[in-house]
Structures are given as C-alpha cells and as structure tokens.
Amino acid sequence: MSAATATLTGAPAKAAGSEGRIGLRANMRHIGALARRNMLQIKQDPESMFDVLLMPVIFTLLFVYVFGGAVSGKGHQHDYVDYVVPGLMAMMGMNISMAVGTGINDDFQKGVMDRFRTMPIARSSVLIAKILVEVGRMVIAIGILLGMGFALGMNIGTDVPHLLMAIVLSLFFGASLMWIFILLGLTMKTAQAVQGVAMLVLMPLQFGSSIFAKPTTMPGWLESFTKFNPLSNLADASRALINGGAVAHSVWMVVAWSVGITVVTAPLAVARFRKRT
Amino acid sequence: MVDMTTRLTEDGGTTAVEVRGLVKHYGPTKALDGVDLDVRRGTVLGVLGPNGAGKTTLVRVLSTLVQPDAGTARVAGFDVLKQPRQLRRVIGLTGQYASVDEKLSGRENLYMIGRLLDLPAKAARARADELLERFSLTEAAKRPAMQYSGGMRRRLDLAASMIGHPAVLYLDEPTTGLDPRTRNEVWEEVQRMVADGATVLLTTQYMEEAEQLAHELTIIDRGRIIAGGKVAELKAKVGGRTLLIRPSRSSAAPAMVAAIAEAGLDGVAGARADDSGLVSVPILSDDQLTAVVGMLGGRGFGIAHIETHLPSLDEVFLAVTGEKASAPQDAQDAQDPGSSGHAADGAAGTDQKVEVSV
Ligand SMILES: Nc1ncnc2c1ncn2[C@@H]1O[C@H](COP(=O)(O)OP(=O)(O)OP(=O)(O)O)[C@@H](O)[C@H]1O
C-alpha cells in the first residue's frame, strides 16, 4: 500500500508498516522534535520559567520561617528544614504538573494542534514531549529547592545515591500526575476552569498530608486520610531517603500510585486528544 | 490487494479524492448534507460557496480532523475513518486559520514539521530554507511567527503544508488576505506542485483564483453541492463574460444600447447602460464579442474604452443559487439523502446546474 501511495507523487516510500503504524525510532524522533518545540517556546517566553525559578525559593523561605518556629519551636527552624524540604519536593512536582494542564488547554486553543493532528505522527508523541520538557523543568525546580535547603542548613542523613533516588521518585510521581492534569486540560473548556478544578483537588491533598506537619498531630480521621494520600507517601519516602529511616513501604506506595495513575489516565488522555475537535 | 489509487476512471485518470454521501451535522446545522465529489489525480478542484456553506468542514473531514456522521471519503485510496494513519502520510493541509506555532520562528516551524515528516535534520533545514525563500519569508525567517503579518503567517502555513511533497493538498482559502504579488507566488507554488503530480482541493472566494488554478469547480451551499463542472462550462451556464464599453461621449450610451438590441446579433441580448454611461453586454463567445464591437464600429460609434469582465463569484453564485433560494423545498425533495449517487443528481433536472461527475 505504501508503494501505491508513493507512485502517487513519485516520492520515495516512507518507512511505514503496512498499517501505517509509527515505528519506535520514528516515534522517538517525533518526540524529540516536539520537545524541541516546547523548549523553544520557553526560550521565546522566559517568563514561563518564573514558577520554576521562584516557587522553590519562596516556598522554602516561607515555610521555614513562618511555620518552622511554630512546628519545631522558636530558634529551631533548622530541624524543620530537614522535615519540610523533602515534603516541598513532593509539592513542587504537583504544582508543576498542574501547570501542564493549563498549558495543554492553552495549546489546544491554537491552530498548531490541528497541524499535528493531520500529520503522520503518534498522537501520544505531542503529549509525551510536553511531559519530558516539564520533567526537565521539575529537575530545575528541585535543584533550586535543594540549594535553598542546603543554604538554610539542611543535612543529608543518608548519602548522595539516596538523595538521587528521592529526586527520581519525585519526578516519576510528578510525571504520572501530569497525565491527570493533561486529561483535565483536554476535557475542560478553558484554562481558568482547569486551574479552578486543579486547585480544588490540590489544596486538600497538599495540606491533608505529611508535607508540612506530622500527621500524628492531626485528628484521627485526617491522620487516616494522610496515610492514603499519595503526596504523604511521597513526602515520607523522600524524607526517609534523605534523612534516613524505613524506606521500603512508602517508596513502594509511591511507585504503585504512579504506575496506577499512569496506566489509567494516560490512555484516557491520548484518547481524549484524538477525539478533541 | 486492490488499491483505490490505481482505480481507473472513464477518462483514464485516477481518482485521488472520492467522496460519497458525506454528512456532518453540528446539532441542527447541516454543515455537510450528502456531499459527493471526485477529484482526479493531478488536478485541482476548486470548491466555492458562501460563508457557512460547509467548505471548511469538508476539508476537515478529508484531513481526518473531523469524523463524518455518514458517508465515505477516500483520499489516495485511504478511507478517512478506517485508515487515518495512512491517509495522513499523503496529505498536506493549509487550514483557513493559520496553524503555525506562534512562539517559534518561521524557520523553526518549518524545521519542526520536516522532522515530524521524518526528514533527516540536514534535509529538514534545507527544505525549510528553500520554502522560506519561495514564499519570500527569508528575511523574517528568524522572527517568531507571532510577529508576522497576517499574510506572512498565511504564507508560512502554506509552506508548512508543502514540506512533505504531499500527494494531495488541501488549501482552505489559501490566498485570503494576501497582496497580489504574494498571491501570484502562492499560485505559482500550487501550479508547480500540480505539475509534479500533486492533487489539490482548493476552497476559495475568488473567481480569479479558481480560474487560474482549478480544472474543475464545485459550488457548495448549505452542505450540498449545487453545481459543478469545468470552469468554462460553469461560466457559460452562468452567462459568460460581460463586455464593458465606454462610449467616447457618455451621452451616446442609450443610443449604443438601442443599436445593439436592433442589430439582432446572434444570441446577444440584455445590453444596458448605467448612470455613468458605461454600456455592458453579456457575451457568451469571442464571436459575439467581435460582432458587437464590429457592429458598433460600422455604425460610427466612438469607443473610448473597452474591456471584458468575467463573472464574479457573486454572479456565478447568484445565478446558480437563484431559483434554488426561491424554491428551497424543491431542492429538498429532489434529493434523496440516502442515495449513493451524486449530490448533483438532485439538480440534474434543471438546466442551470451542471453535473459534477468526472
Ligand atoms: N465545530 C462546530 N460546531 C458547531 N457548528 C459548526 C462547527 N464547525 C462548523 N459549524 C457550522 O457548520 C456550517 C459550515 O461551516 P464551515 O466552516 O464548514 O463553512 P465554510 O464554508 O468554511 O464557511 P466560510 O466561508 O465562512 O469559511 C456553519 O453553519 C458553521 O456554523
């Protein structure tokens, strides 16, 4: 069949299977080209990096100096740094993934998506490229966060490989969350609506977690909630990996959550992308 | 495996686009209401029609952006619903609204598309530069597309749709908003692609564009094809050209009109003069034109200026839709939506309509 199409233009037959499927290598190239697009967009609009550059700075300062004293006692903010920075790592991932939802929604108001959707590329590649670049943004945010943490006196109770594991785990979880927000972004009509719904989900998840305070200080029902809150799991895992302590349970919980979320929402998001007109 | 691309039609060509009974409704709006058309390989089909006729919807269905409610459409033998992936390999689209990435420069836009079409990096750059040059965008190549003027964006969009040498190209009002020079450039590029064997489906509001580019025309209104055929046929049906004559003395205009009516030239009728003293005569052939001018010269009329005027889209359109608008119910009755035949079948009974089939 590809031979027949080739005769139509006289152009050489493109590397396509008989069903027009996109090969893995071609797919990687497409993702590369689309990721390049996303990076060039950032270059053109550097302000879009403000969240990544400033959020970690402001959050660490705010939480350490505003809550640090209250939680760990006046003058003992350093103890709180060790506690809150791994938690903030989890939160950072969540906030950046949320931005992906609004970004995708915005992107879809533009005509360039129509062009992508008439091209012989896998529909998922547009989304995967976006996720890759956003994970890159997360890496920068986490780097700045850790820099701030160290500047405020954070200690690593374990070692560098464990720290790296904590970072990878945060990225992994953050990437899985992006599929949820992409799905939201593709479903809702406007970027504002996406933002609204995302905030509604986000606030209870963030504050009803072990990110900022120990769940043992919370009422029983809330403490139970935090146990199943994946953000708690991630904060606990990061804390254990960075400060030391029992790692296995929370790490596996996070991996299970990430895989579960991705398996359920990624196909839905791609299907949604396909249908959207 | 029998491939539609090699299916022979009567006159030995092959059908690149084959549409049968295509229907797309948006709620109560019948954007496409049973459209049939064929575009022969290597030809340009011009699709004309008023705003909201369904032109863009047709193009979007044929480029897999919109799924039809009923009917079939095949492009280069590939079914829009069953084989969208293969179909996307052979098409290029310039939509009515620019589909370039605003934040990327012109060159980066084209490079990205080249890469997405599996061109090697070097070839993608070369192709991008080549097309930028052809569409006079070289100077603006490095600026982000959001700083482009409307016409520049349009050209970039056209360039983008041509990168992969598509076998079938859809152009949805490609030259709307372009200045005459760049309009000519676009026409040249389209003609070049057709010379290379591409098939083009072009929607337009400009009769001149249809005339320059299209081998055949289809007029669509309210989701239905109401007329179609070769450009010349269609124009002949609509009344051909108009001969405009400005007498040396404008006061001579009424006398000129009277003389033309009196002369009883074969098939010449309906001459009239406007307030400014410009005489217009509907003309169906070169012979009639020669006869009218010869007769006026013979009778000693002074002629200051003479030109022929082609029917505008308005004129063509009004002529073809005239009686349809006055009797919409007839058109409805004449058409069986379930029929697998041509949409124009419903109009075949009236002599104003031209059969669309090839
Ligand atoms: N996404 C949509 N939702 C609802 N109605 C739509 C949609 N797209 C098109 N329509 C309707 O379908 C009809 C055909 O629209 P279409 O865009 O195909 O017309 P067109 O011939 O391209 O017009 P124009 O010359 O103005 O570009 C119109 O009545 C339009 O309002």
Ligand SMILES: [Mg+2]
């Ligand atoms: Mg349109």
